[in-house]
Amino acid sequence: MIPENQNNNSSMVLRRVTGDSGTPRLMLSGNCTMTALGRRLHALSAELVAYAADPELQWDLTGIAQMDDAGAVLLWRAWGSRRPPNLLLRPEQERLFDRMKEAPVPPAPIPRDMLWPVAVLGKAVFLLWEHLTGLVILIGQMLLDVKYLVGHPAYIPWREISANLYRTGAQALGITALVGFLIGVVLSFLSSRQLQMFGADIFIINILGVSIIRELGPMLAAILVAGRSGSSMTAQLGVMRVTEELDALTVMGIPHSQRLILPKVIALGIAMPLVVLWTSAVALLGGMVVAEIQLGLSYQFFLNKLPDVVPVANLWLGLGKGAVCGMVIALISCHFGLRIKSNTESLGEGTTNSVVTAITVVIIIDAIFAIVFSNVGLR
Amino acid sequence: MTNGECVIRLEGLHTRFGRHVVHEDINLCVRRGEVIALVGGSGSGKTALMRQMLGLEVPAQGTVRVFGEPLHGHDRKKLQSMRNRCGVLFQKGALFSALSVYDNIALPMRELRTLDEGMIRDLVMLKLKMVDIEARHASKMPAELSGGMIKRIALARAMALDPELLFLDEPTAGLDPELSEGFVELIQTMRTELTLTIVMATHDLDTLVALSDRVAVLADQRIVALGSLREVVGVDHPFITKFFRGERGQKALGQTGYVMAGDVL
Numbered sequence: 012m013i014p015e016n017q018n019n020n021s022s023m024v025l026r027r028v029t030g031d032s033g034t035p036r037l038m039l040s041g042n043c044t045m046t047a048l049g050r051r052l053h054a055l056s057a058e059l060v061a062y063a064a065d066p067e068l069q070w071d072l073t074g075i076a077q078m079d080d081a082g083a084v085l086l087w088r089a090w091g092s093r094r095p096p097n098l099l100l101r102p103e104q105e106r107l108f109d110r111m112k113e114a115p116v117p118p119a120p121i122p123r124d125m126l127w128p129v130a131v132l133g134k135a136v137f138l139l140w141e142h143l144t145g146l147v148i149l150i151g152q153m154l155l156d157v158k159y160l161v162g163h164p165a166y167i168p169w170r171e172i173s174a175n176l177y178r179t180g181a182q183a184l185g186i187t188a189l190v191g192f193l194i195g196v197v198l199s200f201l202s203s204r205q206l207q208m209f210g211a212d213i214f215i216i217n218i219l220g221v222s223i224i225r226e227l228g229p230m231l232a233a234i235l236v237a238g239r240s241g242s243s244m245t246a247q248l249g250v251m252r253v254t255e256e257l258d259a260l261t262v263m264g265i266p267h268s269q270r271l272i273l274p275k276v277i278a279l280g281i282a283m284p285l286v287v288l289w290t291s292a293v294a295l296l297g298g299m300v301v302a303e304i305q306l307g308l309s310y311q312f313f314l315n316k317l318p319d320v321v322p323v324a325n326l327w328l329g330l331g332k333g334a335v336c337g338m339v340i341a342l343i344s345c346h347f348g349l350r351i352k353s354n355t356e357s358l359g360e361g362t363t364n365s366v367v368t369a370i371t372v373v374i375i376i377d378a379i380f381a382i383v384f385s386n387v388g389l390r
Numbered sequence: 391m392t393n394g395e396c397v398i399r400l401e402g403l404h405t406r407f408g409r410h411v412v413h414e415d416i417n418l419c420v421r422r423g424e425v426i427a428l429v430g431g432s433g434s435g436k437t438a439l440m441r442q443m444l445g446l447e448v449p450a451q452g453t454v455r456v457f458g459e460p461l462h463g464h465d466r467k468k469l470q471s472m473r474n475r476c477g478v479l480f481q482k483g484a485l486f487s488a489l490s491v492y493d494n495i496a497l498p499m500r501e502l503r504t505l506d507e508g509m510i511r512d513l514v515m516l517k518l519k520m521v522d523i524e525a526r527h528a529s530k531m532p533a534e535l536s537g538g539m540i541k542r543i544a545l546a547r548a549m550a551l552d553p554e555l556l557f558l559d560e561p562t563a564g565l566d567p568e569l570s571e572g573f574v575e576l577i578q579t580m581r582t583e584l585t586l587t588i589v590m591a592t593h594d595l596d597t598l599v600a601l602s603d604r605v606a607v608l609a610d611q612r613i614v615a616l617g618s619l620r621e622v623v624g625v626d627h628p629f630i631t632k633f634f635r636g637e638r639g640q641k642a643l644g645q646t647g648y649v650m651a652g653d654v655l
């Protein structure tokens with residue numbers, strides 16, 4: 012049924028002849044397929060449209076070796092979405108054009124509303140409201156879960172808690188140590204230069220002690236953990252949504268909040284103060300090393316003097332900030348994770364939003380702590 | 391339409407995942423214009439074999455040639471043009487979840503850079519019609535579709551460029567019998583219009599009987615039988631006995647008047 016002698020890749024050839032009865036006739040031959048036509052499509056389309064302007068013209072498609080949908084659409088569009096009056100076809104081509112006739116029209120795109128700025132603003136406000144209520148509901152759910160678990164200790168997800176402790180705490184030690192050490196070094200270096208000018212070398216201990224223990228240690232740790240663990244928590248829940256694992260858990264009667272979210276919140280609430288302690292310690296070490304080199308303050312002197320000049324309340328404040336930030340980071344990450352829809356774009360967007368929100372909220376929490384405890388631990 | 395030329399040639403192919411051996415010394419020639427069906431138990435390596443043919447998996451040993459060119463070590467341009475000649479239906483559909491149904495099908499067409507938007511629109515609607523999807527579903531996202539719809543749209547996307555070589559992984563799994571029949575008819579129609587080579591993994595005996603020119607049976611890490619359905623049914627192997635001569639097999643084969651192995655031998 013198909014002329015076998017055709018070379019498979021020869022493109023379509025148009026030949027205009029004058030038939031027996033004097034009517035003009037267009038003979039098409041070769042391959043009318045997407046691969047065969049390739050870059051010629053545009054030129055050919057214009058050529059065909061020009062031919063189609065002549066209603067007398069007889070189209071002879073029987074010489075075409077192979078025609079695919081793209082080829083058929085090309086002709087169909089040239090003809091203005093109807094058959095030309097004089098058309099010669101092979102039966103299988105007939106079917107191709109029959110299908111073309113039945114093809115549905117695509118739904119019209121929805122025109123853009125003139126009030127779109129208002130709509131965008133309104134949506135943003137509602138979204139913010141949705142996030143707030145969502146977070147409140149999540150926190151409420153956590154409290155209910157805790158209440159339930161107190162009554163049913165057998166259901167406490169120990170394994171999940173310990174796995175999360177390891178992932179968010181132990182595995183974060185390397186990066187927090189590196190960043191903490193470098194910040195300690197830089198801070199100590201810059202401050203010691205200034206202090207030297209005033210001959211106030213000794214105050215390096217106050218500066219490093221208060222700023223690192225009270226402020227920099229907790230903030231560095233919180234921001235690093237928000238980026239590191241926050242994104243992974245959101246992504247994990249998001250992928251579980253995409254792959255319907257969350258639904259599988261639901262139908263097994265395992266509540267997500269209890270098995271997935273609560274362990275993360277508890278684990279990060281425990282791990283964060285420890286990471287804060289570690290970061291502060293390493294940052295102080297960095298500062299101490301530079302103070303020794305730069306100002307000649309001995310390690311022993313530094314360590315002896317530190318408790319005298321920095322009230323211990325600062326340490327508790329730092330650890331408290333760590334615990335609060337840890338739980339908030341976990342809650343926000345899980346909240347965004349649960350909101351992810353089952354498509355990859357939403358996954359990427361949700362993870363970004365989660366990290367950005369977590370870091371912003373961490374800084375807001377820090378500001379609140381600074382105001383509330385403004386007369387604690389400072390002389 | 392079938393002639394001797396090999397579109398895909400596998401020579402001495404071994405596949406391993408770590409220490410888990412999936413294929414051992416597979417030799418196969420997929421001829422131009424034929425429909426070859428891969429059958430085998432679940433986990434016998436049908437999908438893995440197809441992934442080898444697509445160059446998604448690197449063989450532990452042996453070579454894969456597609457359109458006469460070795461798959462690994464192609465230059466970019468050749469590989470691209472080869473890819474444009476292939477269409478793939480993945481077992482789970484693999485629709486782009488961030489794109490609408492329409493854009494999923496239009497994507498490969500747009501990537502060609504030779505078609506204008508108007509032509510793409512007509513082509514997409516044609517493909518949707520072909521797989522029996524109504525126009526109102528065109529703007530939906532993959533997450534809003536039913537399992538069978540995902541399959542059909544994935545099929546439409548696989549056929550977007552009217553490929554010469556089509557890989558179908560379980561094309562009819564998840565479709566109701568009527569749609570499966572529609573699918574068989576669709577492939578048959580396409581074969582009258584184009585020289586189409588199809589590699590198909592399937593468990594569906596009706597589709598197998600209706601479409602396949604040759605059947606390759608995968609078991610014990612090898613191709614244990616290769617040939618027309620009639621020849622394959624005659625081979626003595628536990629899997630073949632179970633698959634073709636069970637009740638289901640008898641029914642599907644019986645309808646088309648195949649003689650049972652016992653009678654042939």
Ligand SMILES: Nc1ncnc2c1ncn2[C@@H]1O[C@H](COP(=O)(O)OP(=O)(O)OP(=O)(O)O)[C@@H](O)[C@H]1O
Nearest residue numbers: 407410412430431432433434435436437438439481
């Ligand atoms: N990426 C991978 N890593 C490790 N093992 C794999 C991988 N992909 C497949 N396998 C193994 O290879 C074997 C063959 O898998 P394959 O998906 O090809 O099976 P199949 O024949 O397509 O089965 P089904 O009919 O269930 O789809 C299985 O045992 C599977 O566990």
Ligand SMILES: [Mg+2]
Nearest residue numbers: 436437481559
């Ligand atoms: Mg498979």
